[in-house]
Amino acid sequence: MRLKYIGVVFLAVLACSEGTESRSLGYGGSGALDAAVSDEQPLVAGPGERTTREVVYDTLWTYGGPDDTLLAAPIRMAAAPMGGVYVLDAGMTKVYHFADGRLVWSWGTVGQGPGEILSVRAMDADPETGGVVLVDSRNRRMILLSSDGSLLRETPIEASSPLIPTVAALGGGLGYVISTYTVAFPLMHVGKNGDSSRSIPAPWDGLVSKNAIQVMGSVFAISGGRWGYALTTGDRWFGATPLSRTVGFWG
Numbered sequence: 001m002r003l004k005y006i007g008v009v010f011l012a013v014l015a016c017s018e019g020t021e022s023r024s025l026g027y028g029g030s031g032a033l034d035a036a037v038s039d040e041q042p043l044v045a046g047p048g049e050r051t052t053r054e055v056v057y058d059t060l061w062t063y064g065g066p067d068d069t070l071l072a073a074p075i076r077m078a079a080a081p082m083g084g085v086y087v088l089d090a091g092m093t094k095v096y097h098f099a100d101g102r103l104v105w106s107w108g109t110v111g112q113g114p115g116e117i118l119s120v121r122a123m124d125a126d127p128e129t130g131g132v133v134l135v136d137s138r139n140r141r142m143i144l145l146s147s148d149g150s151l152l153r154e155t156p157i158e159a160s161s162p163l164i165p166t167v168a169a170l171g172g173g174l175g176y177v178i179s180t181y182t183v184a185f186p187l188m189h190v191g192k193n194g195d196s197s198r199s200i201p202a203p204w205d206g207l208v209s210k211n212a213i214q215v216m217g218s219v220f221a222i223s224g225g226r227w228g229y230a231l232t233t234g235d236r237w238f239g240a241t242p243l244s245r246t247v248g249f250w251g
Contacts (some may be wrong), residue, residue, distance in 0.1 A: 061101035092251035105149035155194030
């Protein structure tokens with residue numbers, strides 16, 4: 001029996017309608033991240049209020065489909081600073097750069113040696129280099145690729161988690177934040193050069209008492225070195241400064 005994987009990458013532009021709908025939240029935020037959230041975003045966070053906007057998508061280009069043999073299981077996408085998108089394919093264990101509906105480059109060889117990867121689920125576009133940052137859970141290392149797909153650097157990371165699902169590149173020399181699957185609060189900060197790493201404390205005491213499933217989620221970069229973390233099962237997210245001091249919390 002032969003299994004056929006279908007992967008499709010598409011790039012779309014976003015337009016927001018004028019109508020808005022708001023509802024009161026059970027948890028109010030300080031509003032400190034308002035400046036970092038553009039009015040063009042479909043979700044705007046403010047003090048105790050969530051505003052949603054109806055959006056319309058226009059497809060610019062697509063890549064892949066039933067007859068495609070390149071993509072197997074694309075799980076991450078990130079806008080490439082130089083144009084196009086970076087795509088992480090877990091099925092093929094590769095990273096691709098697509099632009100204008102064509103493949104620009106691909107990178108990834110399975111293995112444990114230098115420049116090889118085993119299990120990558122975390123990827124982000126790196127504003128420092130214009131390239132890509134990856135975290136290999138099984139090889140326990142962070143990998144930096146240039147905008148042309150060449151290997152810049154790989155550094156070991158100290159993480160006890162069997163899986164590292166997301167990474168956020170902060171830019172401005174501030175390094176990276178990675179999420180893990182651990183019993184303790186699952187976030188770590190890694191220095192710009194990968195030569196230092198530390199656990200990030202929970203922003204409020206209640207999170208410490210939760211189990212690993214309740215606190216797992218996805219980390220993401222916002223702007224100006226700020227980052228956020230969305231709880232998968234908790235319907236909550238918070239934003240923080242590079243030094244992990246919480247500046248806003250919205251549910």
